Amino acid sequence: MHPLIVRAQTTSSGRPISEALELLLRHYLPSMGADRRWLLSRYRILDVARKVVGVGSVGTRCWVMYLQGKDVDDPLFLQVKEAQPSVLSAYAASLVLNDN
Numbered sequence: 001m002h003p004l005i006v007r008a009q010t011t012s013s014g015r016p017i018s019e020a021l022e023l024l025l026r027h028y029l030p031s032m033g034a035d036r037r038w039l040l041s042r043y044r045i046l047d048v049a050r051k052v053v054g055v056g057s058v059g060t061r062c063w064v065m066y067l068q069g070k071d072v073d074d075p076l077f078l079q080v081k082e083a084q085p086s087v088l089s090a091y092a093a094s095l096v097l098n099d100n
Contacts, residue, residue, distance in 0.1 A: 005064060008050045017048050021065060021080060043067035043076050053081065060084060 011020050022045055029037050047066040060082040067076040 004052045005049045006052075008048075017050075017063070018045050021045060021048055021063060024080070040076075043069050043074075051079065 008017055010016055025040070025045075029041060032040065044067060045065055046068050049064050051062045051064050053060065053062040062082065063080045065078045065080060067078065068074060069076065
């Protein structure tokens with residue numbers, strides 16, 4: 001059986017994983033509400049690992065990040081998953097259009 005969480009140092013293009021996820025977070029922060037943006041901006045990434053995900057997410061990337069705030073007593077663990085359009089999105093759009 002393969003491990004569920006594994007270390008990976010670089011992306012497939014050779015960029016360090018922590019650098020790639022730091023860049024991702026910086027681009028994601030502006031899309032968040034002000035309260036969550038302020039909270040998350042106080043943390044820095046200390047470690048990351050790739051996580052094997054369930055059946056509905058097969059083929060997508062998933063990472064677990066360990067972040068630290070003001071000191072070692074202020075940890076934060078985040079899961080970052082690659083998103084894909086829902087298989088139901090086409091049906092939801094047609095329901096909205098047909099409702100008018």
